[in-house]
Amino acid sequence: MALDSNEHPEESISKFESMLKTDDVYFFDSEDFEEIIHHYLNNGKVSLGKKAIQIGLEQHPNSLELKLLRVEVLVFEDRYEDAEKILDELQNIDANNEEILIQRANIQSKQDNHQGAVDLLLEALQKADDNFDIHSLLGMEYLFMDDFEKAKRSFMRCVEFDDRDYSSLYNVIYCFEFLEDFDGAIHYLNTYLERNPYCEVAWHQLGKMYYIMDMYPEALTAFDFAIISDDSFIGAYFEKGKVLEKLGKYNEAIENYETTISIEDPTSHAYLRIGRCHEKLGNNDLAKYYYYNTVHEDPLLDKGWLAITDFHYKLKNYEKALYYINKAINIDGENPLYWKKCAKIYYALKNFDEADFAYKQTVDLGNYEMDTWCNWADVLRKIGDFGSSIQVLVQALEFYPESAELVYKLAGVYLKNNEILNAKGKLAEAMQLDIEKLQLFEEDFPEFNGVQWLQTLVSEIKKAST
Known part of the structure; x- marks a missing residue:
């Protein structure tokens, strides 16, 4: 029983599912099977998609498109050898079919051979006379390879094909951002908006670029145009609120945030x-x-x-x-x-004992900010554990070897621990790094300000630096 080719895809899907529930056998055109399979795969119903492929190939054993869909499922299931065998057969039948190369590229990509995938996609591009899907796949492969310049160009080609391809537009701007070419992003978006003046997505992205560049009035204007283009665009209200916060206009910012809550x-x-x-x-x-x-x-x-x-x-x-x-x-x-x-x-x-434990947890979990080390060392000093305080500061200097603040602090703790020679050496090192920060030492360890050898050392280093 053949289906009318003019029937809607929903009817084809309904009849296919009815067939699965009964012993009836319906005949479908290969194009109907393609639509049914795409429906299931796009909705994550892989088992039904596989069933449709099986029945489709039973009815149309020579359909290249159905075999390619079979390959797509095999690749999804990481069955690369089985997929390659079918692709070899198909290449003998139609050596100029770019979809075969695209599927081979997909296999290479899934095996983390992104350069191999790119080579295959570029070959497919020669056969396909400029193909939107291939440029999009190339862009993703270049992203995997951290080649943001080439990725940007590929996604730009996609936008040239379709101005409403917002996924590619976002990827173009992402590449500009990663390359820290914010001026380039602003120029690109303004050029795009000349062709598409009511594109809320582009206005929104332009506003974000202005925000990054601290160009707040321009950012506000861009977000206003995004809202004019789509008055239910939550992202534009939210980003506009952030700009108003930066400008100290907190009541106006609140209004925009509340608008997002009222919309959704x-x-x-x-x-x-x-x-x-x-x-x-x-x-x-x-x-x-x-x-x-x-x-x-x-x-x-x-x-x-x-x-x-x-x-x-x-x-x-x-x-x-x-x-x-x-x-x-x-x-x-x-x-x-x-x-x-x-x-x-x-x-x-x-409660310095608990503070000590908390700072240890902080560092163990990967926070190596300088104030973490400094504060932890101060806590240990408070409880009189000068040896541990020294260990913490020595460890901190592995991360910040040029920090005069850390070296002054270490010199002071050496003094507290009666390690005079180490203290003298570290003080000399700290003053050579930054003599101006000596006041940090004097504020942190006021009990040593009157020590004669320290005053002498300061005088000698100041003379040497003039």
């Missing part, structure tokens, strides 16, 4: 931004309300927990700050930012 379901990011704006305006109760909504909406958003912790920390409500940072740690104990904030709170509470 509230997001934790919108709540967080509104909370920060209210905090800047001194509306502490409202700030607290939105921060609590942030962590309620998304308990795994680290910025939300840090914001509510910082809120109480700034008000010197250290016990409440500790309560909330510990809640965050219970959710994600592998987050170094949580442990670092926890350490600072314990330090403020003068």
Whole structure:
């Protein structure tokens, strides 16, 4: 029973599924099978797609397109040898079919041979007389190879084929961003907008580029045009709010964030931004309300927990700050930012043993920022463990060997530990690195300011540097 070629794809799919449930056998055109198979594969129903391929090849054993779809499924299942055998057969039948080369490239890509994939795609491009899909695949392969310049050119060709191919447009801008060519991105988008003046996606991307360049008035204008082009474009309202925050226009920023909530379901990011704006305006109760909504909406958003912790920390409500940072740690104990904030709170509470443990966790989890090392060393100094403080600072200098601040601090701890020779050596080294930062040492270790040999050393180094 052949189906009318004018029937809608939905009817073909319905009849195919009816056939699977009964003993009836329907005949479909090969084009109908292609539509049915694409439907299933695009919707992740691989087993039904495979069934359609099997029946399709039984009815149309010589269909090259159905065999290529069979190859596509084999590649998806990592059955590369089986796929290559079919491709070899197909190449003997139609050596000029670019789809065979595309599938071979797909196999090479999945095996991480991206240069091999590129070579095959370039060969396919010669056979296909400029093909949108091939340029798109080339762009992705170049991205895998971190060749952002070539990737950018490939995606630009895709946009030339189809101005509404926003996926490629995003990829073009991504390449510009990675290359840090923001001026190039702005020029490209403005040229694109001359052809497509009501493209909200391009206006949105242009606004983001202006934002990165600190060109806030231009960014506002771009986001306004994005909103004019599509007044339900949440991203444009959100980014406009960020610009208004930068300009100190917090009430206007709040209005834009609230618009995003009115258009769609509230997001934790919108709540967080509104909370920060209210905090800047001194509306502490409202700030607290939105921060609590942030962590309620998304308990795994680290910025939300840090914001509510910082809120109480700034008000010197250290016990409440500790309560909330510990809640965050219970959710994600592998987050170094949580442990670092926890350490600072314990330090403020003068609970130095717990602060020591928290800083150790921070470093063990990969946070090697200089203030982490400095603060950890200070904590160890507070509890009188000068040896461990020295070890921490020595370790820090492996990451920041040119830091005069660390060397001054190490010299001071050597002095506290009565290691005079090491202290003298480090002080001389620190002053040679940056004599101006000697005041940091004097502020940090005021008990040594009157030591005669230290004053003599300072005089000698100052004379030598003049």
